[in-house]
Amino acid sequence: MARSSTRPTSRDVAHAAGVSQAAVSLVLGDKWRGRVSEATAERVRQAARALDYRPNLAARNLRLGRTRTVLLVVPALTTEFFAGVYTGAARVAAQHGFGVVLYPSPEGIGPARDPFASAQAALDGVLASSMAADALTAIRGDRLPLVMLDSDPTASPGAATVNLDIADGIRQVADHLLGLGHRRILHLAADVPSWTFEARARELTTRLAATPGTELSTARAPISIDGARTAAEAALTTPGPCPTAIVCDDDKLAAGAYKAARRLGLRVPDDISVTGLDDLALATALDPELTTVHLDAELFGERGMHALLAVLEGNEPTSGDIPVQLVLRGSTAPPRTHQG
Amino acid sequence: MARSSTRPTSRDVAHAAGVSQAAVSLVLGDKWRGRVSEATAERVRQAARALDYRPNLAARNLRLGRTRTVLLVVPALTTEFFAGVYTGAARVAAQHGFGVVLYPSPEGIGPARDPFASAQAALDGVLASSMAADALTAIRGDRLPLVMLDSDPTASPGAATVNLDIADGIRQVADHLLGLGHRRILHLAADVPSWTFEARARELTTRLAATPGTELSTARAPISIDGARTAAEAALTTPGPCPTAIVCDDDKLAAGAYKAARRLGLRVPDDISVTGLDDLALATALDPELTTVHLDAELFGERGMHALLAVLEGNEPTSGDIPVQLVLRGSTAPPRTHQG
């Protein structure tokens, strides 16, 4: 009789089924075709079920030298966006029998800045979103397979990269506003040192530069509604002609821009157009609803995880940016005729 | 010379330092006072650093029979609220050398409905938020220590429970609205079978019943802005006197209520007051800003993790609900005098 105080092991199952532990391992590991008879296999399965046997993961991981667990590193988990990324990544991982451990980046989690101290689990690989450089180097210290999300492809030579085609999203925004007739545009930029935000600024600048007679100004704000409101209010009250449209790096910043406009007595979109980027729930909660760039966060997470799993199997990850789509809602309109 | 192809083990460190593997384990495990000389200990530390040795977590977990990893089960990770819970829980866990694996509830993750299949990691305990009953029973199947978040204390006899005092929040909302003079109130309720939502309805009902002359109606909606808008619009256009205030189970529902009011030509708060619950970023993005009940999600996660760690150490978890606070903003005002 097996000791009931502790969890049953494969040896307990073997004893109950009258076979050796090795046979149990073969049957439960589905490696028994041609090695164990169907009758014996069934006896083993019955015994396992009767004892409610669950393999000891730690022992299996030690034996196999891999853990079927990967780490997902994301910036502090404040928005729905990364919740979506996680959901997509975890779904794909689960389909392949992998688990996902989350590490929201350095700020605010643990005393140890090392992701691997925080994630106690033994890991097979890492999926890392754009993040602080120190966490990145800590990760590279280990030799784990790494796939980067939303990062400068040229900056991580060793690692595969999966990106949203945000540059194209910015192009769509710029073309939309230019098409409506806007020429004086304010870029409300995230005050975060990250490749993805720098890329947005770069793309917007070059796109607007291609159309003569445009003026681009920039205001920087932390990614919070009130921070954005303050920055936008300051930018809109500087001397000189007022911009007719605000391009925001992010939907949260756009919400701040709405509040700034409201305080200044400007109406969206009649007096000023506003665009966002992300398409969070926030975007449709605003009045008027926000014209923004829809990012498919779950698809992003799925693609990232597929790439990582490919790397883990020694294959080449498929590349190619994920398309994004401008969603026209009520926050953009032609500018008022300013001199006619 | 150690093989450079594979990660160094404690034996490699021992060899490099000229000691036994046991000595390495003692030194690195900080159990060497009086067992190893300071000079030898330093030699071991040097060797470990030189080889960039990291202990094999799987082996340690197997040896020790515990993993310093716990599972956090949350409803599908769609809101900032559970991001906050995770952040708080992970912070406390990290401070105690624990890691946290996330399992967002059944919908949408994996083919296996079993949380333990998805979370590949071997676990020491579970912190589980209110969730679908099937996931719950799967968890109880294992004999892991369990702490419940935001759940019926009487329903899980074996497990400790950590709750936000949402009933008090609802009381504060009800008293605020009654104090303003509202008597016809619509409850926009989440259409989700969960203890926490049922408790809200119960509390609101009893609180209003204590004041004569009040009328409470209820509309149910899925937790999404558009779902809430539809439900609220239907409720507000039913024949009979229109409610003067809407109590929403959740800020997202409140955003839907705003949209419904706007479509019907009702102004918030002049024509109708609206309250939420959660205090998400959304609450201050709305115009007017939402009067809502502030929940401290991170504190909630911290308390939950503290309770679980206490259970794991064989101590009694501290109990007591976490206080919540009504935040007055611009979405509530006295009703228009309806018959004067």
Add this chain to the structure above:
DNA sequence: GAGCGGAAGTTATACGTAACACTCGGGGCG
């Protein structure tokens, strides 16, 4: 000078699993 206790280690073992190497009997085939 015998004995004892403590410092400074070492040796050996177990944790639970997966898989390699082996055994044993029977049947097909040359």
Add this chain to the structure above:
DNA sequence: CGCCCCGAGTGTTACGTATAACTTCCGCTC
């Protein structure tokens, strides 16, 4: 008739760690 192969298993080992049990040496006390 001898050989080989195949089905159906079993015995054994190793993964890397933590720790209990043991050894050795030395200084002290009685």
